[in-house]
Amino acid sequence: MQGLLTLASGIDRMNRFFGIVAAVLVAAACAISAGNALSRYALDLSSNAFLEIQWQMFAGVFLLGAPYVLKLNEHVRVDLIYGGLNARRKLWVDVTGYLVFFFPVCFIMLEMAWPWAWTSYLEGEISANAGGLAVWPAKFLLPFGFTLLALQGLAEFIRRIAALRGDIALDVRYEKPVQ
Incomplete structure (x- = not known):
């Protein structure tokens, strides 16, 4: 289990990097809009x-x-029932949710997005607007983003399993590993 937890930490670091890239993109988009x-x-x-x-x-x-x-764990969650559960039941709901909903949706999105982006790249797709940009780089963000999301889901799934096994403790309020 320790090897899987190490993998989860590596995925966390990678997605932290891309989180910083996303924050820089917000600033750049604001600057471009103002310009x-x-x-x-x-x-x-x-x-x-x-x-x-x-x-x-x-x-x-x-x-x-x-x-x-x-x-x-800052994503939107409708927790009418989840909020009232004890920590162990929350872990089971999370594990079930990852297996039944999260991973299948990520894989369906990847299966749909990859050929769409690849075709756009092969055709050298550009915007139909005058002065428009190449479209394929933005289209590749879809399969790339869902790959990152699936990997982060795997990291969270590993942590939930480890917590259920008693290998790590999660903060009950935030479902984050206790430091």
Whole structure:
């Protein structure tokens, strides 16, 4: 189990890196948006590329940041029942949720997104808008982001199993490993 927990920690570090990348993308998108507004209103210059890079960055923020949000346990959870459960039952709900919902959805998304992104790359797809950008890099964010998400789910699943076995303790309030 220790080897799996080490793997989970490595996945955490990798997704922390991509969480930082997502945060940088937020700042860059804000700067581009401000620069676009300034150039449009002050200089009467504009380009569709400024708008397109912003939505591509938004895709990066969401898809690269989501795994780190899962790691921090800051994702949205409807816990009408979950909140009232004891720690062990919460672990079982989490394990079941990962197996029945989380992993199947990640794998379905990967199965659908990979051919879509690959075809876009092979065709050298670019935006139909004048001055538009290449579209395939943004499309590759989908399978890449879901791969990162599935890996983070694996790390969380490993931790839940370890906690059920008594190998680690999780903070009951936040479901994070006790330091």
